[in-house]
Amino acid sequence: MRYLVILLTFFMYAFAYAQQPLIKLNAGIEKYQFLHEIPYFQDSPLVKIKDSLEKLQEAAKVNDELSGSIRLLYYDKAYRERLTGLDTTEYRILRLAAEAHEKNLKRLEADALQTLAEIYKDNKEQQSAAIEQYLAAYAIYKNLDYSAFPLKQHYTYNLGVMMLKYQDYANARIYLLEALHTKTGKTFNEATSIATAVGLVFRNTQQYDSAINYFQVAYDSAVRQKQDIWFGISKGNIGICYFYKHDYTGAEPLLKEDIESSIANSNLRNAVGSMIVLATIYSDQGKFAESERLLLRALSLCYKKSFWHDYGLSKKIYGLLYVVYGKNKKYQLSYLYCDSALRASDSAVSQNNAAALAKVYEKQNYLKKKLADEKLLNETRLRKVVNDKLQIEQQQLLYKFIIGFLVVVLIVAFIVNRFRNNLKQISTTVQDSAETVVKKMSIVIISIATCAAALVWTALYYYYYGFCLITTLPFIYFLAVGPALIIYFFSKKQYILVNVQLICIFFCTLAIELASGGFKGGIVILWAFLAPVGALMYQGLRNAIVWMVLFITAILFLVVFHEQLANSFHPIPETAQFMFNCMNILGPAFVIYFSMQFFVKSVIRDGRLLQENNLKLSSTLGELELANKKTESAYQALQETHIKLVQSEKMAVLGQLAAGVAHEVNTPLGAIKSSAEEAGHAFDDVLSDCLWMTKTLNEKDKDAFLDFVMSVNPSRETLSTREEREIKKTMRSRFAELNIENAHYLSDRLVQVGIYEMSPALELLAKHEHFEKLVMLTYNILNQKRGNQTILLAVDKASRIVRALKTYAHTSDSNTMEPIDLRDNMETVLTMYHNRLKQGVTVIKNYENVPQVLGFPDQLNQVWTNLIVNAVQAMDNKGTLSIGIFNDGENVTVSIKDTGNGIPKEIQDKIFTPFFTTKGSGEGSGLGLDIISRILESHGASISFDSEEGVGTTFYVKIPAIKPA
């Protein structure tokens, strides 16, 4: 853009340069009129022109007008230098004018014509031709204003001067006044000359007052522009006016001024003219001496400046001298000048006659030309009127056609709209999707529209071509697509209609295009483009590409055989051609637009859906993220809670245990205490009894007693109270047989200390008189032993419980698992729960020899405890608890089976859920099985269960065994 502006600016400057020499040239030509001997082209401006020209050469290469102007300048220059003849220059400038006319370069054309006129003007025989060229140039530049055409004023003035020359004062006045009133710029202003010319027009038509006014304007202008030469001329002209009005007093001083000024400015011819007028005035006033002196001076100027040949001028002087001398009664001199005047008059007459003859011819020529011009102008006007009328008629025809076409389109649109629902009903089936309906409707509507168009085309072709091939082709299209449309309405098979439509619209229009002479005959082929578009809509990309290739091939064919096809072109009126082209562009354009609209709409719809989905998704995603964060924090909180709950669950279990444990420990403690006390008492008794025995018994009895005591080997096995009672009964009855006092009491004591049968030693002793005392001694001795045994048992029991408790509550400090024998582990738990299980639950243990597993003992204890407590609860504390530990190679399986009610089917899949409990509120945390599954998970173990309502439940826990190294 910036370069363009720079370029334009340069052109403007360049053009100003180009204009400059042309103005100078024209000004030079003007000067040439007045001063014949000044060779314009050796003047200093030429150097400037040469400089400018070099610069202009470059610019002219891209500017036709400029290059034309330069050429014009060269031609003119060459002519002026007489390098070429008039004919050559005339021919060249005419050619340039024609060229400019062709390229619509108005100003250049006007310049060329103007230059031609200037050249003709130089040649006296071609004055009328000059006028003709001036008029032609004027016809162009009269429409241009100053900014576009700076020389307008100059040219108009030239034209006016030419008219003045031929005494066509009416036209001269019009052009000169226009020139005078033309707005001028700095480059050109001839106001003085123009005003003078106007003044001359008025003076020659005897309108002296108007003439004086314009001469005054000229004088003012000359003063303003300091044109010294014009001061005198203007005054002289005014003076002449006064002279004609016989106002001699007004005329005299003005004429005197003119003569002085003109002589000072070497404008001698003008001075001579004014002298003659002034001399005439003096002569009329009887101032013969002054008149004589003036005339003689004028005559000397005429001789001196060789105006002598101008016989008119000399005749006037001689004639005046003859009159002046005659009036002054100097008859000799009067006669002499009379003779000279007569001779000059003869010469002047012959000269004038020749000039007048030439003038007559010229004028005749001029009038003839003018007449011819007018005739031409009238003819042109007439032709134009006829043409305009024809054009209007054709345009009206075109409008009629367009209106007709629009009416057809509107009728079709109306019918389609009116019967849209019926059309929809017969075009589509119920199960069609919305998009299919739109597609089907589109093809039906397009088919109807193109059928209607085909009929219109048929009618139009018939109108223009009559009945021939081109006329039948659109009708063939109608005959093919119409039935296809009807078949479609019945069969609802879209592909038949689509295929017929595509094939017809492609080949029919191609055939029309070929028959009508290729591109020269029109652009019906544009309709064929609907084939690829339709294929794209209804048949997919592959078919569309095939159709597109066919279309391009057809176009290429038309291009290649353009010349040959053009031969068969049957000319139809231009308007009809234009109309066909319009319709051929509009028709396909409409169909393509609506197809595009359909797809763009569906794309926008899809896009909007996608966008909505995206929005929904992103908001859902945001919600999800938020929810996720909440869940995460909740999960963390839950984890912490869970750890606390696991701990509290453990503590709760421990709390339950505490009571049982206390009982379990207190029982052996009670036994120990009483046994120890008993031992103390027994020892005292034994001591006193032994003393008694050594004193009372003889040696034989002592031996017998000692034998008995020594022989006693108290049974190590612990009998149940029932068994004891049976033994007691036997002993009692035997003692009764032996008539022993206190048989009941004594036999009880012996059984108590582990003597369950009547040994021979006892039989022997029983006959002793101190048998009771001996039994009690035996009892006391053996009871100590028995007490010790009890203590040992109790200690065992207590320490077993303590150990179990310790094992149970043991929390490993380290985070590493340790090898565990699950049997020991299970025993610990069973020990802890002994007092709970013993109330009504039979425990059946079935332990295989199993490998160790890796784990945290306290955690596994918790698992077993939970499962066993659940099992016992499920059995309502009565039933059989079967605990099995098996080895299946890789895993150690622990089964815990109860004979409870089983787990109802509907809650089987919920039992591992945290906080799910069947127990009443506050009885269970609902975390037991959840904790179990978590613990087992951390051990890589799994838990499963079988449950049958009314039969019982078996839990299986599989823990990976340690593989033997």
Next chain:
Amino acid sequence: MKKILNIVCVDDEKIVLDSLNSQLTRNFGNNYNYEFAESAEEALEIIDELRSDDEDIIYVVISDWLMPGMKGDELLEEVRKRVANVKTILLTGHVDSNVIRAIEHSGKGIECIYKPWNEEQLVNLIKGE
């Protein structure tokens, strides 16, 4: 023949029964007959058998509380239903149990004594002092 009263001891732990046997023997000698049962059911069997000879032959029943099957307090209540003027003593290891406290203050005439028990206390309870 002199009528000998019975003291029946019930505990599922044999060692407790053995200890009681020794203590009762030394303190009361052949003044009483001592019977031992390892469960409440067995105890009721014994009592019923003993009572078949004489209604009032049962003097004292000492029972543990926590036993498989029938609990100690239930047994003692049952005994008190069947036998008039019987002393009932609950010998329990559950020192800190609300249940035991409730039994003690229920006014059903059940004396409570806690393991490990004091011999003198037990003897005094039996003697009824």
